[in-house]
Each structure stands twice: as structure tokens, then as C-alpha cells.
Amino acid sequence: METKRTKRILSGLCLMAMTAFVSSGCGGKDDDPKPGVKQINMKFTVTVVGIEANDNVYFQFDAGNHDASQYGKPMWKINGVQQGNETTINLDEDDFKGNVKTYVIETVKAFDFGALSLDYSNLNNPSPSVTKRKSTAP
Numbered sequence: 001m002e003t004k005r006t007k008r009i010l011s012g013l014c015l016m017a018m019t020a021f022v023s024s025g026c027g028g029k030d031d032d033p034k035p036g037v038k039q040i041n042m043k044f045t046v047t048v049v050g051i052e053a054n055d056n057v058y059f060q061f062d063a064g065n066h067d068a069s070q071y072g073k074p075m076w077k078i079n080g081v082q083q084g085n086e087t088t089i090n091l092d093e094d095d096f097k098g099n100v101k102t103y104v105i106e107t108v109k110a111f112d113f114g115a116l117s118l119d120y121s122n123l124n125n126p127s128p129s130v131t132k133r134k135s136t137a138p
Helices: 002-024
Strands: 043-047 055-064 076-078 088-092 102-107 113-122
Touching (some): 088 102
Antiparallel strands (some): 043 102, 055 088, 076 102
């Protein structure tokens, strides 16, 4: 008798545990596929004035998505004009020697990541912010 009662209690507990397990796995809301990931729009305004013959100026603007969905679609505008399917925009000293001294570079839609790289050098007149310091031992 005691064995039948124990079997019923165990069967009931097993049935309750299975019901709880099955029903807890089915939620009403789906999880966010990319938690914490936000896309960004970017806009850069670059002005270079007084460029000289020996100056080297280089700007590179990059943007993209982690799933590479940016390829084959326009990504950038320069001064309001939509560019082709370029993933990277490059400006160098020749772009600033004419009448245009300011460029506004912006994305046409939001992206997962972006970057701006800048290089500058003047061989005749080094930048005054660059200094050498000599360290001396105590």
C-alpha cells in the first residue's frame, strides 16, 4: 500500500515538474537579437585653410555594419551630394587646394560602426604642438 502511495506522489511531482519546465520555456516576448547594439548616423565637417606645397593632409572616413549589409548601397554624402557605393571616403591635400576649403561628410543611413582617420605633416614648418622632451635620470 505504501508503495502505491509513494508512486502516486512521485508521479504527481514528476508531472508538475515537467509541466513547469515546458511552460517556462515558452515566453511571449522574443529576445532582442542584438542587445545593446545601436546604429549611428555620422556627420563630419572638415575645414583646411592655408595649405602649402609641402603639406600632407589625409582624411579617411569609414562606416559599416557587422553583417556587411552596406555593400552595394550608397553610404555617404559629400557636401549634400550622394556618392556611389563607396564604403570609405578619402580626402587629401589636393582636395583643399582649390576653391573648396570645407567639406561636410555624412552617412545616408545609420550604421553599426564608423571611424575617422587623420594624418597631417608639414616638412618646412613642423607643427608647434609637437615637442621633444629629454628625460634625465635622477
